[in-house]
Amino acid sequence: MRESSLLSKEYQGDVRRDSLQLSPDNMFNNALAVMDNLVARATTRWTLEESKLFICALSKVKTRDEQGWIRLPKKDLYELFGIKNPSSTYLKKLAKSVVTKSWFEFVRSEDDWDQGFLVNRSKGDRWNIYLKFADDYLPLLDQLSEKFTQIYVESIAGMTHKSSYNLYLYLKSWGDPNFLQSEKKIPKAEIQKIFNLKDGQYWRNWGTDKARFHWADFEKYCLKPAIEEINAGVPGTSEIYIDHWEKVKKGKAVLGYDFFFTLVDKHGLPQ
Structure with missing residues (x-):
């Protein structure tokens, strides 16, 4: 089943209309965060605000x-x-959470993986807070191969849904600037990881033999709001636009989703 990604009235009041506009002297104005694709696709337990702080530090x-x-x-x-x-207390707690929840799992294959704390310290003074990345992982952040993901801080700063950030970052990591439109399939088994769903979330009769994932609820409360918030940010500083998506089925069984998206520049035009 193919679905277009036009903005629906249902979410008009809950999404940003454009990327965040920062003052000219703000450190994060036009700031670019770049990471190895392994980092972009890694599983984290961060909230949306914690993720934003991580992107700020990475930039x-x-x-x-x-x-x-x-x-x-x-x-x-x-x-x-x-x-x-x-509130300095708010930023202190936020920085602490980024450190304590920065356990990353980098999976290249079933037998090739690495795991550890990506951010290992934080501190603050009257004017600033400070974060430190683990030395072992710095090559994934500043010694990049040709397989990397880049995003502008402003492009994600206005997001209000964690699912928007997760889907945006994941699709960006698979985008190919050599093609006008990119395609990425997300199999059923990857849904929980990519959207960082809690155990039992969007399931009916969880914990019983009759447990079934409720696809309609997932799409209504997670997937569609994420797609529409991502698309509402265009034009942004550096974005993607999800042209359409399809639910892949075999008979009545859902196998996953197929996304078709375009990498766009700050004017909303294909890169």
Whole structure:
């Protein structure tokens, strides 16, 4: 079943209409985060706000000092996160969560994998917070091969759904600028990982012999809002546009989804 990705009225009030506009002196204005595709596709337990802080730090990884600390000005983070009442306590807790939940699993194949904490320390002073990436993983962040993913901080800063961020980052990691349109199949077995679903989420009769994944609920409350929020950000600084998607079935059984998307520039035009 093919579905177009036009914005529906159902979500008009819940999505951004454009990428976030930052003040000219904000550190993250036009800031680009680049990572190995393995990092982009890795499973994390971060919330959306924690993910945004990670992207902010990643965009400044090459500015780290001799000890490996990356400086993130609090005033710029307040603007980026839309915090009207500045709170150092909020940023302290956010940084702590990024560290404690930064356990990454990099899987190349069933027998070729690596796992560990990607971010291992955080600290703060009156004006800034600081994050430090684990030395062993820095090559995945600043010594990139030809297989890498890049995103602008502003492109994800305005997102309100974690599912939007997850799908956006995953599809970006598979996008091919050599083709006008890219295609990526997501099999049924990968849905929980890619969208970071909790055990039992969108299942009926979870924990019983009658347990069944409820595809209609998943599409209504997770997939469609994610697609529409991603597309609502166009034109953005560096985005994708999901042209359409198809539910792949064999008889009545759902096998997964097929996404067709275009990499677009800041004017919403194909790259």
